[in-house]
Every structure is written in C-alpha cells, then in structure tokens.
Amino acid sequence: MTADVSRWLWTAVTVALWLGLVGLTVWRVRAAARRAAEQGRALAPAAGEDTVLIAFASQTGFGEELAWMTARALGDGGVGARPLSFSDLNLETLKGARRLLVIASTTGEGDAPDGAARFVRQAMKTEVDLSHLSYGLLALGDRSYDAFCSFGHAVGDWLDACGAQTLFDRVEVDDGDAGAIRHWQHQLNQITGSTTAPDWTPPAYDRWRLVERRLLNAGSPGGEAWHLAFEPIDHAPDWAAGDIAEVGLPVRDGEPSASREYSVASLPSDGRVEFCIRLMTYPDGKPGLASGWLTQDLEVGGETAMRVRANRGFHAPPPEAPIILIGNGTGIAGLRGHLKARAQHDKTGGAWLLFGERTQAHDALYDADLQACLATGVLTRLDRSFSRDGGENRYVQSLVAEHARTVADWVDRGAYVYVCGSLEGMSKGVHAALEAALGEERLTRLTDAGRYRRDVY
Numbered sequence: 001m002t003a004d005v006s007r008w009l010w011t012a013v014t015v016a017l018w019l020g021l022v023g024l025t026v027w028r029v030r031a032a033a034r035r036a037a038e039q040g041r042a043l044a045p046a047a048g049e050d051t052v053l054i055a056f057a058s059q060t061g062f063g064e065e066l067a068w069m070t071a072r073a074l075g076d077g078g079v080g081a082r083p084l085s086f087s088d089l090n091l092e093t094l095k096g097a098r099r100l101l102v103i104a105s106t107t108g109e110g111d112a113p114d115g116a117a118r119f120v121r122q123a124m125k126t127e128v129d130l131s132h133l134s135y136g137l138l139a140l141g142d143r144s145y146d147a148f149c150s151f152g153h154a155v156g157d158w159l160d161a162c163g164a165q166t167l168f169d170r171v172e173v174d175d176g177d178a179g180a181i182r183h184w185q186h187q188l189n190q191i192t193g194s195t196t197a198p199d200w201t202p203p204a205y206d207r208w209r210l211v212e213r214r215l216l217n218a219g220s221p222g223g224e225a226w227h228l229a230f231e232p233i234d235h236a237p238d239w240a241a242g243d244i245a246e247v248g249l250p251v252r253d254g255e256p257s258a259s260r261e262y263s264v265a266s267l268p269s270d271g272r273v274e275f276c277i278r279l280m281t282y283p284d285g286k287p288g289l290a291s292g293w294l295t296q297d298l299e300v301g302g303e304t305a306m307r308v309r310a311n312r313g314f315h316a317p318p319p320e321a322p323i324i325l326i327g328n329g330t331g332i333a334g335l336r337g338h339l340k341a342r343a344q345h346d347k348t349g350g351a352w353l354l355f356g357e358r359t360q361a362h363d364a365l366y367d368a369d370l371q372a373c374l375a376t377g378v379l380t381r382l383d384r385s386f387s388r389d390g391g392e393n394r395y396v397q398s399l400v401a402e403h404a405r406t407v408a409d410w411v412d413r414g415a416y417v418y419v420c421g422s423l424e425g426m427s428k429g430v431h432a433a434l435e436a437a438l439g440e441e442r443l444t445r446l447t448d449a450g451r452y453r454r455d456v457y
C-alpha cells in the first residue's frame with residue numbers, strides 16, 4: 001500500500017468514527033430531551049391550576065420515592081406538581097408557592113436527613129411570613145425510635161409558626177405503614193378532586209432465587225456475617241452502586257407481612273444482587289426474623305420476593321473525584337458496590353477504604369476482593385482496624401483520627417466521604433473524628449455540597 005492510499009484510508013476511518021460519535025451524541029441528547037419532555041408532560045400543570053410544590057427530605061430514598069409518586073398522582077389528577085429536594089429548597093421558593101406538600105423523614109436520633117441540614121440551619125432559624133401558603137405534611141419515621149417523626153414535626157411546627165395554613169392533619173408513617181400511606185393518597189384525592197382511588201399499589205416485588213450463601217467470618221467472636229447472592233427469575237432490573245434492596249419476608253400465620261432493607265453489594269453487570277447480612281440473635285438465642293430466615297431457613301435454590309430501589313443520597317460521585325469510603329461490619333456491602341462501580345472506569349480519582357471489624361484473623365470481610373482492588377489500583381489505600389486484636393486503633397473512627405491530616409489532604413483534593421455501617425457503634429464516632437480532622441464548618445460545607453454521604457442503620 002502506498003503512503004497516499006493508507007493516508008486516505010486513515011482519513012476515511014477517522015471521518016467515519018467522527019460521524020459515528022456525532023450521531024451517538026445527537027441520539028443521546030435527543031433521548032434525554034425526550035425523557036425530560038415525558039416527565040414534564042406527566043407533571044405539567046393543568047390550565048388554571050396552581051402547581052403544588054412537593055418538598056422532600058429523605059435519607060435513604062423512601063421519602064424521595066413517595067415524593068415522585070405523589071407528583072405523579074397529582075399529575076394524573078390534572079394538578080401540576082414540582083418535586084424539590086430540601087437541599088434545593090429556599091425561602092424564596094416557599095414565598096413563591098401557594099400550596100406545599102412536605103415529605104420529611106427522620107434519621108439519626110431525631111435528626112433531619114443530611115440533605116436538609118442547610119435548610120434547617122439557615123431557613124428554619126428564621127421566622128418569615130408564610131401566611132399565603134397552605135401545606136400538607138407526610139412525616140416518615142419509625143416508632144421504635146424515641147424521637148418518632150421528629151424532623152417532620154419540626155418542619156410542621158416551623159411552618160405553623162410562620163403562619164402557613166394546614167390543608168389537612170399531619171400524616172405520620174410508622175415503618176412504611178401502608179394504611180398511613182393510603183391515608184396520604186386519600187388527601188391527594190382531595191386536592192385533585194378525584195373520586196377514584198389513586199392507582200398507588202405498593203411497588204411490586206420480583207421473584208429472585210438464592211444462588212449462593214457463604215459464611216464470611218467463621219470463628220469470629222461476633223455474630224455470623226453471610227454473603228448471599230440472588231439471581232432474578234422474572235426480569236433483571238437496573239440499579240446503581242449505593243442502592244437498597246427491600247426483601248419481602250414470607251407471611252407467617254397471623255403476623256402482618258414484613259420486609260427488610262439491605263444495602264446492595266453488587267452491580268447489575270454481576271447479574272445478581274449480593275448482600276452481606278449479619279445474623280441477628282435475641283438475648284434468648286432466637287434468630288432475628290429476617291436475618292434468621294435469609295441466613296438459615298431459606299435454602300439455596302429457594303425463592304424470595306424482592307425489589308431494588310434507588311437510594312440517590314448514596315449514589316456514586318463522579319469517578320474522577322477521589323473517594324474516602326468509611327465503614328464497619330456489614331457496612332462493607334454498600335462500600336463494595338462503589339468499589340465495583342469504580343472498577344468499571346479506566347481512570348478514577350483514587351479510593352481509600354477505612355474499615356473496622358473485630359479480628360484480623362476472622363473478620364477481614366471480602367479480603368480477597370479488597371486485595372484485588374489494591375492490585376488493580378481501584379483501591380489506592382486500605383486501612384483496617386480490628387477492635388479485638390488490641391492495639392491503639394481499635395475502631396474505624398480511631399483510624400480517621402490517626403490519619404486526620406491525610407483525610408484533610410484528600411478532602412482538599414476534592415474527595416467525597418461515604419460512610420456505611422452502624423449508627424450507634426460507628427457513624428457517630430466517625431462523624432466526631434471527621435469534625436476534628438476537618439473542622440465543624442468545613443464538614444458542614446462538605447455535607448451541604450453533597451460530598452459527605454451516609455448510609456447508616
């Protein structure tokens with residue numbers, strides 16, 4: 001081949017590639033515009049109707065899911081709706097709204113979800129005139145906590161103090177209680193004037209088959225931690241690192257149906273949903289309802305009902321940003337999903353895992369995976385603390401304290417901080433250690449910017 005011919009060939013290939021790229025970009029932009037237009041149509045106000053502002057504060061995504069369902073129910077009834085996260089809510093928006101629906105979850109010990117922290121600090125410290133505003137409130141919580149629905153009530157109390165009028169009595173939801181959610185739907189019907197019951201059936205479960213179960217910590221002084229893998233039977237849904245699976249438990253005689261949520265430790269490309277689940281035991285030695293069933297009773301090859309739901313608050317940061325992953329125990333599940341997601345990118349901003357468990361010998365959960373991540377560079381750095389092995393750094397929060405300078409350096413370089421694991425045993429201590437490492441104000445700014453994310457239980 002002469003130099004001229006090969007140059008022509010290369011030019012032709014380059015042009016073809018370029019045209020392909022342009023075509024793909026145009027297709028993507030059009031698809032995105034189509035999706036936005038569809039969503040816009042679904043939520044567009046009917047002529048003469050005021051748009052209802054739906055402000056949601058959600059830590060693990062349930063409240064956000066209800067906000068979108070609420071918007072759709074209003075849209076279907078001909079009333080325009082605008083869902084807005086508390087992280088994007090401000091007083092100007094409230095002053096410009098006439099009708100407001102608040103969906104507010106409570107987390108921590110009666111705390112606001114992280115995304116609402118800025119609004120609490122800034123807007124809810126002031127008393128403004130909101131007498132033009134009518135509002136309805138859906139407060140999500142769990143009666144097993146002392147401060148039941150306290151953040152929802154704090155928002156309601158503040159709106160009352162600002163002179164806002166109530167559209168109806170506050171609706172409290174205890175642990176996803178279907179009756180209370182139906183009551184909320186009934187209130188939405190009052191707004192739309194619809195007489196038919198809204199088609200708001202609880203989200204359908206799919207059937208999944210247990211294909212693998214493996215004890216991860218044989219010989220541990222702590223409770224058994226199991227790796228479980230489920231394959232879809234009906235269809236394979238899509239999900240992202242950080243998402244949560246809700247497992248429907250088999251109905252037992254006379255007991256209401258129950259479900260449990262677990263952080264997903266795998267990605268759709270694995271073809272299966274994987275969990276790391278601790279077998280809980282009561283003081284009398286009886287196994288926990290859900291963990292006992294999943295780790296002992298359900299046989300490999302057996303089926304369960306399950307759905308994966310979005311937990312947007314714990315979705316991945318841009319891959320080019322560095323990430324600090326902090327967790328303990330079965331919290332490794334949510335962090336493992338993020339490592340797997342990073343492994344799918346050629347170039348990432350580096351990942352540092354700080355992890356705490358009981359013993360190096362028995363509780364180095366997913367050690368082989370982590371070593372592989374170190375070898376490929378997906379994980380830049382790994383620090384672990386083992387509380388029962390003695391030594392100074394007994395808990396993961398002590399690791400954060402010991403490496404405070406490096407944590408601050410990573411944050412200076414734009415790192416995101418993701419924390420997954422127990423609320424009591426870990427996340428409060430980690431929070432205090434981060435505050436000491438970065439300063440209170442800096443950690444607050446990090447939270448407001450969505451660079452400090454927590455999935456704790």
Ligand SMILES: Cc1cc2nc3c(=O)[nH]c(=O)nc-3n(C[C@H](O)[C@H](O)[C@H](O)COP(=O)(O)O)c2cc1C
Pocket residue numbers: 057058059060061062063064105106107108109110111113140141142143145146147148149150175176423456457
């Ligand atoms: C770590 C944690 C702490 C919680 N603390 C409280 C609480 O103090 N008071 C309460 O009523 N509910 C509490 N809950 C229950 C949640 O409010 C409830 O599960 C809610 O449905 C979660 O909604 P979300 O997914 O929108 O965040 C807590 C849940 C978790 C996981």
